[in-house]
Amino acid sequence: MNTTTSSHFVPPTRFGIYDxxxxxxxxxxxxxxxxxxxxxxxxxIIPTNEKPDxxxxxxxxxxxxxxxxxxxxxxxxxxxxxxLAQNREAARKSRLxxxxxxxxxxxxxxxLIHLEQELDRARQQGFYASNRxxxxxxxxxxxxxxxIVAFEMEYGHWVKEQNRQIHELRTVLNGQVSDxxxxxxxxxxxxxxxxxxxxxxxxxxxxxxxxxxxxxKTSAERFxxxxxxxxxxxxxxxxxxxxxxxMDQQVLDVCNLxxxxxxxxxxxxxxMEKLQHTLAESVAAGELGEGSYVPQITCAMERLEAxxxxxxxADHLRHETLQQMHRILTTRQAARxxxxxxxxxxxxxxxxxxxxTRQREPT
Amino acid sequence: MxxxxxMSSERGVVxxxxxxxxxCYAVQILFRDLRVQPTIYDIETDxxxxxxxxxxxxxxxxxxxxxxxxxxxxxxxxxxxMSLHLSGSLVPLIKPYQSLPY
Numbered sequence: 240m241n242t243t244t245s246s247h248f249v250p251p252t253r254f255g256i257y258d259x260x261x262x263x264x265x266x267x268x269x270x271x272x273x274x275x276x277x278x279x280x281x282x283x284i285i286p287t288n289e290k291p292d293x294x295x296x297x298x299x300x301x302x303x304x305x306x307x308x309x310x311x312x313x314x315x316x317x318x319x320x321x322x323l324a325q326n327r328e329a330a331r332k333s334r335l336x337x338x339x340x341x342x343x344x345x346x347x348x349x350x351l352i353h354l355e356q357e358l359d360r361a362r363q364q365g366f367y368a369s370n371r372x373x374x375x376x377x378x379x380x381x382x383x384x385x386x387i388v389a390f391e392m393e394y395g396h397w398v399k400e401q402n403r404q405i406h407e408l409r410t411v412l413n414g415q416v417s418d419x420x421x422x423x424x425x426x427x428x429x430x431x432x433x434x435x436x437x438x439x440x441x442x443x444x445x446x447x448x449x450x451x452x453x454x455x456k457t458s459a460e461r462f463x464x465x466x467x468x469x470x471x472x473x474x475x476x477x478x479x480x481x482x483x484x485x486m487d488q489q490v491l492d493v494c495n496l497x498x499x500x501x502x503x504x505x506x507x508x509x510x511m512e513k514l515q516h517t518l519a520e521s522v523a524a525g526e527l528g529e530g531s532y533v534p535q536i537t538c539a540m541e542r543l544e545a546x547x548x549x550x551x552x553a554d555h556l557r558h559e560t561l562q563q564m565h566r567i568l569t570t571r572q573a574a575r576x577x578x579x580x581x582x583x584x585x586x587x588x589x590x591x592x593x594x595x596t597r598q599r600e601p602t
Numbered sequence: 603m604x605x606x607x608x609m610s611s612e613r614g615v616v617x618x619x620x621x622x623x624x625x626c627y628a629v630q631i632l633f634r635d636l637r638v639q640p641t642i643y644d645i646e647t648d649x650x651x652x653x654x655x656x657x658x659x660x661x662x663x664x665x666x667x668x669x670x671x672x673x674x675x676x677x678x679x680x681x682x683x684m685s686l687h688l689s690g691s692l693v694p695l696i697k698p699y700q701s702l703p704y
Contacts, residue, residue, distance in 0.1 A: 492690070495690050496688065496690070499687050499688050499690065499692075500688065502632060502635050502636070502687070503632065503684050503687055503688060505631070505632075505635065506628045506629065506631040506632035506635065507625075507628050509627070509628060509631045510624045510625055510627050510628030510631070511624070511628075513624045513627045514624040517622070517624070542622075545623070545624055545625070548625055548665075548680075549624070549625070552625060552628075552680055552681070552684070555680075555681055555684060555685075556684060556688070559684060559685050559688040559689075560688060563688050563689060566689075
C-alpha cells in the first residue's frame with residue numbers, strides 16, 4: 240500500500256515507501272479532520288502541483304500518484320479535493336510548528352533552571368559586583384569594587400573553614416579529648432572570628448554601606464543584623480543554656496557581661512541614631528526643590544566617614560564579648576559554646592537557603 | 603598641654619568631645635546609663651581645638667575624641683571604655699562618681 244507524504248518536515252524516508260508509524264499517526268489525525276469520515280488509504284490526498292520538490296524525489300511517484308488521483312477524483316470534485324489537501328497540509332505544518340515551539344520552551348526551561356543554579360552558587364560565593372554598581376550612583380571606582388569582590392571571596396573561604404572547625408569541634412566533643420587539644424581548637428576558633436573582624440574593617444573602608452547592610456551574609460542572617468553583624472547580647476542569650484553546669488561565680492560573671500553588653504549596645508545604637516539624624520539634616524539642608532545640592536552632598540559625605548568608626552566599634556564589642564566569654568568559661572565550656580555559636584549561624588544560613596528555594600517553587 | 607592637664611584633672615569623669623562626633627555621644631549615653639554625670643568639654647567650640655586634639659593624642663588617647671578621664675587619669679577613647687565596661691572594670695572605677703538617681 241503506497242501512500243505519499245508531502246511535508247518537508249517529516250523525517251526523510253524514501254519517497255513512497257510505507258512508513259507505518261508515521262502514516263498511522265497522521266492517518267489517525269486526519270480521519271478526525273475529515274469529520275470522522277471514512278478512513279481509507281486512498282483518501283490521503285496527493286500533494287498539489289505547487290510542491291514539485293516533494294514529488295520529484297525519485298521517479299517512482301508516478302504510478303501511486305496516478306492511482307490515488309484516479310481513485311479520489313471519482314469520489315470528490317477537484318476543488319474540494321484540493322482544499323482538503325491544503326487543509327491537511329496546513330494542519331500538519333501547524334502541528335510541527337507547535338512541536339518545535341514546545342521543544343524550544345523545554346530547552347529554555349532547562350536553561351533557566353541551570354542559570355538559577357548558577358546564580359545560587361554565585362550568590363553563595365557572593366559575587367555581587369554588578370549589583371553594587373547599580374546601587375551606587377556616585378560611582379565608586381573599579382578599585383573599590385574589586386576590593387569588595389576580594390572580600391567576598393575571602394569570606395567564602397572563611398565560611399568553609401568555619402564549617403570545618405564546627406565539624407571538628409562536634410566530633411571531638413563527642414569523644415574523649417584532652418584539655419590541651421581542646422584549648423588549641425578553642426583558640427583557633429576565636430582567632431577565626433577575629434580574622435573576620437579584620438577583614439570587615441578593611442572592607443568597611445572601601446564600602447561602608449556594603450558592610451552596614453550585611454550584603455555578604457544570607458537573608459536570614461541579615462534579618463538579625465545590628466550594625467553589620469550579630470548583636471552580642473542576643474548571642475549570649477542564645478548560648479547561655481549550653482554552658483551548664485556553671486559555677487556560681489561564672490553565673491554572676493555571665494550575668495554581668497550580659498548587662499554590660501546590653502548597655503554598650505544601647506549606647507552605640509543611640510550614637511547611630513544621632514548619626515542618622517545629622518546625616519538626614521545634612522541631606523535636607525537648604526532649599527529642597529532648587530535642583531542644586533552639591534554642598535549638601537559634600538557635607539553628607541563628611542558625615543558618612545563616621546559610619547566606618549561605628550562598624551569598627553560594633554565589631555569591637557563582638558570581639559570583646561567573645562574575649563570575655565573565653566575568660567569566664569572553662570575550656571570545655573568554651574568549646575561547647577563555640578560549637579553552639581557556629582551551628583546557630585549554620586542554621587540561619589540553612590534557613591535562608593530553604594526560604595529561597597521555597598520562594599522559587601511554582602505554586 | 604596646660605589646658606588639657608587642668609581640665610582633665612577636674613573631679614569625677616571628664617570627657618573631651620566634639621558636638622559633631624556621634625561616638626562621643628554614645629560614650630556620654632553610656633555614662634548616663636551608669637548613673638554618672640560627666641563633665642563635658644566640647645573642644646570644637648574652643649579656639650585651641652587643634653592643639654587640644656594633638657595634646658590628647660600625645661597623652662595616649664587612641665582617637666582624640668572622645669577622651670575620657672576618671673579622677674584625673676586617662677582611661678582612653680571609645681574602644682578602651684567599652685573594653686573596660688565589658689570586663690566589668692568600669693563600674694568599680696566610676697563608683698565614687700555615681701550621682702544620678704536610678
